[in-house]
Amino acid sequence: MTMHIGCLFGTFDPPHNGHVALAEHMHRTCGLNEVWMVVTPQNPFKKDRPLSPDAHRLAMVRLAVQGKEGLVASGFEIDLPKPNYTADSLRFMRHRWPDHRFSLIIGSDNLAGFHTWKDPEDILEHHGLLVYPREGFKDHLAATIYHGHPGVRIVADAPLLPISSTGIRNDLKTWRNVDDRVAPAVLSYIRQHRLYNP
Numbered sequence: 463m464t465m466h467i468g469c470l471f472g473t474f475d476p477p478h479n480g481h482v483a484l485a486e487h488m489h490r491t492c493g494l495n496e497v498w499m500v501v502t503p504q505n506p507f508k509k510d511r512p513l514s515p516d517a518h519r520l521a522m523v524r525l526a527v528q529g530k531e532g533l534v535a536s537g538f539e540i541d542l543p544k545p546n547y548t549a550d551s552l553r554f555m556r557h558r559w560p561d562h563r564f565s566l567i568i569g570s571d572n573l574a575g576f577h578t579w580k581d582p583e584d585i586l587e588h589h590g591l592l593v594y595p596r597e598g599f600k601d602h603l604a605a606t607i608y609h610g611h612p613g614v615r616i617v618a619d620a621p622l623l624p625i626s627s628t629g630i631r632n633d634l635k636t637w638r639n640v641d642d643r644v645a646p647a648v649l650s651y652i653r654q655h656r657l658y659n660p
Contacts, residue, residue: 570602594620
């Protein structure tokens with residue numbers, strides 16, 4: 463069966479309710495059969511922060527999407543050669559799953575810097591971009607050379623939730639409550655494995 467799949471790449475350290483709400487919105491409104499939340503080993507632009515082990519982050523994403531129709535946890539990128547560039551991962555996906563069509567879900571801030579990515583034109587040749595708003599949304603659109611490109615769809619009504627994995631990690635280190643930002647199963651996993659402890 464041929465499917466149109468939206469790909470939300472991230473370190474998900476940890477995955478939070480904002481990630482899931484965004485994935486659900488894209489699945490519901492963009493004609494996607496599934497949204498894959500793809501756990502990436504290391505963002506080449508964010509090499510300055512150590513990550514939790516890959517297995518923990520993938521396990522947390524699986525818990526975060528449990529029972530969510532159309533949402534899938536994917537860890538394929540963990541096994542690809544490093545460093546991980548989105549263009550290379552998408553080439554792998556086209557080869558590995560040739561019957562499927564993949565669209566890339568990115569924030570408006572990433573669209574503004576998309577020209578600095580590896581092989582942006584190759585990505586746009588083979589994949590659509592589904593762009594959701596981030597803080598500074600209008601400025602991001604004004605800054606990008608890709609606004610108006612036929613392969614770029616701005617999903618302006620996607621939820622803009624003020625939640626960040628960094629904030630959650632920091633709050634967990636100081637024993638602040640994060641119950642409203644993280645799924646109960648994910649929070650239980652974090653506590654069980656003593657992730658982000660001071």
